[in-house]
Each structure stands twice: as C-alpha cells, then as structure tokens.
Amino acid sequence: MPEPRSVGLVSAQKAVFETPITLTSGVTLPRYELVYETYGTLNADHSNAILICHALSGHHHVAGRYSEDDKNAGWWDNMIGPGKPIDTERFFVIGVNNLGGCHGSTGPSSIDPATGKPYGSTFPLVLVRDWVETQARLADQLGIRQFAAIVGGSLGGMQALRWTITHPDRVRHALVIAAAPKLTAQNIAFNDVARQAILTDPDFHGGDYYQHDTVPRRGLRLARMLGHITYLSDDGMGEKFGRMLRSGEYKYGFDVEFEIESYLRYQGDKFSDYFDANTYLLMTKALDYFDPARHYGGDLVKALAEVQARFLVVSFNSDWRFSPARSREIVKALLDARKHVSYAEIDSKHGHDAFLMEDPPYHAIMRAYLDNIAQEIAA
C-alpha cells in the first residue's frame, strides 16, 4: 500500500569523480565517489533542480523508503514528496552524502586505493567550501547549471550560504534554516568536548580503529549524547521527560534512573551502531572552520557582495545551538548588502531539531516560498 504524498521506493546512485580535487587543507584526493538520491523529474531546460544539503549526521537518503517494509523513511520525508512543501511533482530534488561521510561517499572508512586499507587517520579534513565544490561537480555530471534552490538546515544551511558566495550564478534561491554565519566559542567548545570523547577512547587507535577490528563506541556514544542535549530545548526536554523515573523511585546508584538518561543512552547507542567516528570528527571540524567572512576581513556584507540568490532564512525561538540571533546576523548582512531576503522566526519548543519537525507555520512558509520558486521557473 503506497503512502500518500511519499516519493515511494527509492534507491541510491553513485557518482565517480576521476578528476583530482585539491581540498582547502591543501591535500589532493586523486579520485572520490559521492552517493546521492534523486526524486522527481528534471525538466527540459534543467531549471527545476533543488539540492538538499545535510547536517552533521545526515546523508543522501532524504525522502522515501528503500523497501516496502523499511521502517524509516528518509530524514526529511515530511518536507519532500508529492504535494509536500518541496514538491517532487514540480522539482527535481537531489540528496547527496557529503565527501568524508560514512554512508557510501568517499570518507575515512572507505578503502584508500593507494594502500588497500581504510583511509582512517590519513583522510583529509574537509571544509564546507570543499563540499560545495564536490556538489558543484555532481551538478555538472547531472547537467544542472543552476539550482532553482539549495536548501539546508544547520550545517546544511551553511552549505547553502557558501554556495551563494562561491557560485553566485548557480543558485537562484537559498533556504538557510537554523544556521549561523559562523560558530561561536561556545559552539566550538561543545564540538571539542564531543571530539575529545572520541579521541580519548582507547578504541580510537589514532583514527585507525578499522585495522583493530573495533570502533570507539564509548566516545561516539558520548559525543552523540552531548550533541543531542544541544539539539533539544530545556522546555522541550522538560515537557517530554521532566524528572520522570523509570522505576518510580530513587535507586541510589549510577544506573539509568531518570527517563532522560535512558533516552540519551538509547540515542547514543543507536548512533554508535551506524555512524563512523572519524566522520563525526570531520563534520564537527567543518562546522568549526566555517566562516565565509574570514577572507573578507570578517565582513559578511563584503562576502555577500556578489551574491545573486534570493534568501529565505528561518530560525526557531527555542533553538539555542544556533539561536535566532545567529540567523539574524545572516539576515542583517544580506539586508546591508541589499540582497533579497525574507526571514521567519518560528515559535517551536523543539529546539535546534525543529528544522526536522513538521510545525505547521514552518511548513506553511516553506511551502509559500517554494510555490513561488515553482512559478518563477514555470515548473
């Protein structure tokens, strides 16, 4: 029984790039692969493509399911599909796993053709601008000169923003959700605690744990637990878990007693089963390094000078990881640079995670904005 308004069954594809890429760090990868999925149909003049950029732990499986009995749909299935805000009946939607990822694109857990072993500690750090470059090469392969829109939440929003600066003529619209123009000291501090949890795990083996037939599970689990706290709001967490006890009484020990402990441990365990620790390290560093104004004397307005894209910037009032104030920095820079921008600050108790939720006002504004894009390109 097919679900209504779902893209249905999907499968991933792989793009191989034999042209070497020199990354911002100076390291050159002779070849690499990116896995991606597409939904909808590319129109005749290739003008209806939308690129979805993923966040820290995301990937290319954005919508639909892999099989009839697949329990989980893609991570943004509530946003993307026939009749959904990102309407696959009008747009050709692309989800891609970023370089350095652990879902099929070349990353630290991939085999290095030079050694026949996983890259591990030798895989280079990748910056947001490097992702944009690889995504642009994927677009070239797919015959897409200009995206109707590039959309992303959190770290994905940063990629959308970077796109508009690096390739002004290749993006018509950027939808930057729950993002920031750069990380604060506090953001970096949280990331570093997460990294330290992984780096100091005895099973990490300097990043070459693959050869030791182990994974730094404890570290990755702690990193995810910490991350998860920053994704939720105090109110949201209080409402969901409060001080609820699993057994109804104090046990006077260190086992799981409060429901929130149980929840975080569950999330941590689940994550450490499938996510690669080196990728986690790499992704958090990409976040830390992101600062498109850096080469413009710290002036984001100057960085945006050549931007042609129109923007929709969205934040959520209970998000304290990338608070509305951070989105307003992006908006102010766009206003000062006299660019087209609309900004919405959505009332939600879901914290940073709100960008993945189905809050009606949030989806309403996304739908309104995307409807206009569809009309503009006459899709």
Added chain:
Amino acid sequence: MTAPLRSDLRHIADWITPASSVLDLGCGDGSLLAWLAANKQCRGYGVEIDVDSVTACVARGVDVIQSDMEAGLSTFEDNAFDFVVLSLTIQAMHNVEGILQEMLRVGRTGIVTFPNFGYWENRWQLLLGRMPVSETIPYEWYNTPNIHLCTVYDFERLLKKLGMWPTGQVVLHLGEKVDFLPNLLGSLALVRFERA
C-alpha cells in the same frame, strides 16, 4: 498584475516616488509592497511580527523580515531607505517616540497612518460618556490593542517636539479625502514627514 489597493494604502502609494526603496513596518500581507513593486518599480522589505502575515508576504513574493518593531529597527542601517511606512500600527505601539526616531534614522521620509481620535463620532461618544467605538477604532475599551490614540493635531505636535516636519497630510473618511475640518470630519489620518 496586482489587486487594487485599499484606499489608505493607495494614498500612501501616491506619495512614494517610483524606483525608490521602501521599508513597510507592520506590512500585513504585503499588499502595499507588492503593488509598489509591480506598478512603481520600488524595492524594499516588509517588517511583521505575525507569522501568518509573514507567510502571506512570502506567498506574494514580498521580502519580509519577521521582527518585533518595539525592539527598534537595529536590523537596518542608517539611511537605508527612501521611505519608511508605518500604517495603522503606531496607536498600538508602546514606544511611539522611539519608532518615529527609528523611522527617520533608517529612512529619509516617514509615512504614518493612524485613526484620528478627533473624528466627530469619537468626540460625540465621549460626550455621551462612552469610550468611542467606530470604524477606525473598532474595539471596546477593555479589549483594544490601541494604547496611544491621538488626533491629527496631537501627532503634528509630537513631530515638532522630535525635530520632525510634516511634508504632507491627508485625512480620509470611508476612503474619501476630507478637506474641510479634517481633524473633525476625518477618521483616518496619513502624515508624511521628514527631519526639520
């Protein structure tokens, strides 16, 4: 193509020069900005606190910033706009002097519209011992959002106090211009002003 404008917005639009930049504070569904973009090649932004209005603007393709004007206009730089419009909102704002000063900080010309409390029907109802309820002030005293009602004269005096100067004034009733005894016979005032 854009729908015809509400009469008060049409009078505002008459004051706005073609191809100018406009900031519309409390822009509602964005109809003024959409009309100005389509008919006068103006560009600009709306400011709205209400998320449904923000969505309505986005649906029209009007650039809009969701923000609480009571907190000032710090998102906007000095002299960023030719015109700054505040229509039918000032009477519900806490910091009236603050917003007027902010308007002429970010823009050259301000345009404010407000219900004229000096309209004869309001005066008459007060004379009968009741708080006025009329077409432009359609609330009871206990549920009104309007906390700073004023007359056409009052507003002019405030502008002068703030070192501002009215450069145009239109008073309307039921969409029609009132030239005779406007402060008595007009229910809706539009004032254009600049730094003195």
